[in-house]
Amino acid sequence: MSILEGRVAVVTGASSGIGEACAVEFVNKGAKVVLAARRAERLSGLVEKIEGMGGEALAVTTDVTDEDAIANLFAEAVTRFGGVDVLINNAGIAENTPVHETSLEHWHKVIDTNLTSAFLCAKHAWPLFLKAGHGRIVNIGSISAKVPRSECPSYTASKFGLQGLTHALAVDGRDHNIAVSIFHPGIVATEIMPGSVKLPENFAATPEEIAEVIVHMCNLPDYLNFYEALVVQNKLPFLGRG
Numbered sequence: 324m325s326i327l328e329g330r331v332a333v334v335t336g337a338s339s340g341i342g343e344a345c346a347v348e349f350v351n352k353g354a355k356v357v358l359a360a361r362r363a364e365r366l367s368g369l370v371e372k373i374e375g376m377g378g379e380a381l382a383v384t385t386d387v388t389d390e391d392a393i394a395n396l397f398a399e400a401v402t403r404f405g406g407v408d409v410l411i412n413n414a415g416i417a418e419n420t421p422v423h424e425t426s427l428e429h430w431h432k433v434i435d436t437n438l439t440s441a442f443l444c445a446k447h448a449w450p451l452f453l454k455a456g457h458g459r460i461v462n463i464g465s466i467s468a469k470v471p472r473s474e475c476p477s478y479t480a481s482k483f484g485l486q487g488l489t490h491a492l493a494v495d496g497r498d499h500n501i502a503v504s505i506f507h508p509g510i511v512a513t514e515i516m517p518g519s520v521k522l523p524e525n526f527a528a529t530p531e532e533i534a535e536v537i538v539h540m541c542n543l544p545d546y547l548n549f550y551e552a553l554v555v556q557n558k559l560p561f562l563g564r565g
């Protein structure tokens with residue numbers, strides 16, 4: 324039996340792409356899921372799909388840059404399911420602007436969405452993990468946390484920051500049976516990609532392929548931490564950056 328059977332996983336950015344696929348994969352492993360994102364109708368559609376699979380899901384419309392909304396997300400999770408065991412910090416936006424054209428406002432938007440959100444969700448999940456006596460966080464980083472793409476300073480900084488936050492929380496979690504890790508996707512065919520980008524066939528990963536790896540990282544005994552993983556396109560030289 325999977326350790327995830329009956330456990331509760333909060334997935335941010337669950338309205339599309341990797342987050343949506345993770346929610347479905349958690350349910351395949353017997354977990355209950357709490358779905359967070361801004362697009363309420365996409366979340367309700369996913370709840371219907373999961374209930375159709377015989378699973379349990381709660382949609383909480385959440386802007387992950389808003390601490391009150393995050394407090395409400397975890398409060399609703401507790402009301403419905405009694406606690407939270409796993410957190411997937413997946414919500415994120417892409418950004419491709421050279422430094423001299425990046426406004427301070429835009430810089431803050433990328434950092435708030437991709438990095439500060441993970442801090443806030445960890446902050447509100449932590450007391451629930453302490454209460455449960457265990458917990459697990461997987462932050463969704465990027466290959467950009469390893470090798471920057473050109474002309475994306477804010478996105479790259481947000482993902483390097485997420486790597487740092489992961490290390491810090493992994494150290495702090497050890498004494499409390501809380502495992503914190505990071506998963507770095509390479510190129511995944513999701514809505515984050517501009518429609519104009521044409522990728523060769525058999526190149527981009529599907530969200531489902533990536534979700535299997537992320538949920539596998541959570542499907543371990545509480546005394547183990549799958550600390551870091553990176554899935555990149557095999558045919559790209561030097562870790563996907565040429």
Ligand code: NDP
Nearest residue numbers: 336338340341360361362386387414415465510511513515
């Ligand atoms: P999608 O655009 O499909 O998903 C992004 C999700 O983030 C959406 O569900 C969106 O929901 C949510 N989101 C964005 N801003 C907010 C916000 N302020 N509050 C709440 N939710 C928000 O892209 P992916 O699935 O590809 O992206 C998921 C993660 O994977 C991101 O962190 C991304 O950086 C990372 N990644 C993706 C790669 C790829 O090639 N696809 C490569 C490397 C990393 P909504 O708009 O409804 O709020």
